Amino acid sequence: MYHHFSVFKNESKLDLNYIPTRLPHRKFQRTLLNQFFRFTVENPGEMTQRVLITGNVGTGKTVLSQHFGLDITKEAEKKEINLNYIHVNCRECRGSLFMILQRALLNFHPHFPKRGYSAEEILQILIQILDEQNAYLILAIDELETLIQIGGSDTLYKLTRVQEARLKAPQRLSLICILREPRYLNKLDSSTRSTLQRNIIRLDEYSTSQLQDILKDRVDLAFKHETVSTSTLHFIAELASSENGDARYGIELLWRAGKYADASELSEVSPECVRKAVASVYPLVQKDVVFSLSSHEKLFLLSLARCFKHSKAAYLSMGEAEQAYAVVCEEYNEKKRGHTQLWKYIKELSALGIIKTELSSFGQRGKTTYISLPRVPALDLEQELAKILSTENRRSNTHAD
Numbered sequence: 373m374y375h376h377f378s379v380f381k382n383e384s385k386l387d388l389n390y391i392p393t394r395l396p397h398r399k400f401q402r403t404l405l406n407q408f409f410r411f412t413v414e415n416p417g418e419m420t421q422r423v424l425i426t427g428n429v430g431t432g433k434t435v436l437s438q439h440f441g442l443d444i445t446k447e448a449e450k451k452e453i454n455l456n457y458i459h460v461n462c463r464e465c466r467g468s469l470f471m472i473l474q475r476a477l478l479n480f481h482p483h484f485p486k487r488g489y490s491a492e493e494i495l496q497i498l499i500q501i502l503d504e505q506n507a508y509l510i511l512a513i514d515e516l517e518t519l520i521q522i523g524g525s526d527t528l529y530k531l532t533r534v535q536e537a538r539l540k541a542p543q544r545l546s547l548i549c550i551l552r553e554p555r556y557l558n559k560l561d562s563s564t565r566s567t568l569q570r571n572i573i574r575l576d577e578y579s580t581s582q583l584q585d586i587l588k589d590r591v592d593l594a595f596k597h598e599t600v601s602t603s604t605l606h607f608i609a610e611l612a613s614s615e616n617g618d619a620r621y622g623i624e625l626l627w628r629a630g631k632y633a634d635a636s637e638l639s640e641v642s643p644e645c646v647r648k649a650v651a652s653v654y655p656l657v658q659k660d661v662v663f664s665l666s667s668h669e670k671l672f673l674l675s676l677a678r679c680f681k682h683s684k685a686a687y688l689s690m691g692e693a694e695q696a697y698a699v700v701c702e703e704y705n706e707k708k709r710g711h712t713q714l715w716k717y718i719k720e721l722s723a724l725g726i727i728k729t730e731l732s733s734f735g736q737r738g739k740t741t742y743i744s745l746p747r748v749p750a751l752d753l754e755q756e757l758a759k760i761l762s763t764e765n766r767r768s769n770t771h772a773d
């Protein structure tokens with residue numbers, strides 16, 4: 373069978389569950405997490421810890437915690453300490469403390485009966501097993517919102533109480549709580565809240581250049597050499613940055629764009645592939661928005677669409693745009709509008725979210741305004757505009773008759 377060239381060399385590195393060895397721009401937070409849990413490999417049993425990780429979607433909360441979990445358990449193993457890291461997602465457990473604890477328990481006791489116990493009982497059994505096996509557990513409770521919302525405010529309290537009730541015995545259970553919105557903390561009892569607030573790791577949204585570093589690592593791992601250009605990479609990073617610095621969105625775009633490149637049998641991921649990827653995640657720019665543009669705005673947008681359709685670059689300079697617009701005006705027998713007017717169109721079109729502009733010194737070129745088409749595949753836009761413009765033309769011709 374004939375196999376076309378693929379831009380990928382290892383797609384699994386773009387899997388959202390993949391834990392990379394490097395976490396660019398999270399070094400400080402990663403070290404902090406280690407420091408909070410130093411005791412687990414130095415003098416386990418002496419104390420427990422509760423840490424809170426907060427940050428918006430795609431700021432790396434989950435991956436940070438898992439990365440830590442992998443490392444710390446490896447270190448413990450070398451020291452022959454039976455330390456376990458278990459990561460449970462409250463949303464997947466439908467906000468039920470019972471299910472969360474059951475998952476933790478199944479890790480130690482795969483055949484534990486699934487029914488017949490309350491959450492409190494399972495918690496007791498879990499601690500008992502930890503005692504029996506002289507084991508320690510760091511339980512990471514991800515998407516804690518769901519637990520607080522559904523399980524109620526005292527569920528976490530139960531988890532923390534279980535340690536406090538056995539002061540003389542070794543401390544075995546530590547918690548990492550992962551939460552998007554710190555305001556959910558207000559729903560907790562004051563003692564749980566204040567412990568969590570003491571050990572808080574806040575993850576800020578990634579900037580474009582930070583996202584570019586993160587994505588660059590994934591490009592090197594997942595794609596063949598020279599299939600993703602720096603310009604395309606920057607384009608994706610910028611798109612993810614405008615989606616609140618969401619690294620997940622960036623990785624998803626990268627993967628989808630690669631898929632589109634393969635589907636179109638390209639040897640490189642083009643900006644058009646990225647736009648198709650964006651359009652497949654979100655709806656296209658709405659047709660009625662395009663329809664309501666003035667006729668010269670349409671002509672201008674048509675010229676941009678034509679440039680982007682063939683261009684390997686994700687960005688177009690103002691000069692290139694003006695030239696293309698002149699060509700389109702000639703074709704449609706229209707007198708072209710001046711420079712100032714074009715600036716107004718650009719402002720209008722970016723306000724509508726159809727194009728994006730950036731004052732940039734990107735690449736080797738000097739500082740000018742660059743235009744990109746972030747959301748809609750150029751080919752779709754061109755066809756749509758050509759259709760609308762030809763109907764308008766026909767109409768005005770009939771009027772003239």
Ligand SMILES: Nc1ncnc2c1ncn2[C@@H]1O[C@H](COP(=O)(O)OP(=O)(O)O)[C@@H](O)[C@H]1O
Nearest residue numbers: 388395396398429430431432433434435619620
């Ligand atoms: N600093 C980073 N370095 C490498 N990959 C990262 C980094 N931050 C996030 N990611 C990746 O981005 C995606 C989203 O991260 P995730 O931890 O799921 O975010 P959150 O849990 O905050 O929503 C994951 O695929 C993750 O591996």
Ligand SMILES: [Mg+2]
Nearest residue numbers: 433434435514
């Ligand atoms: Mg997460």
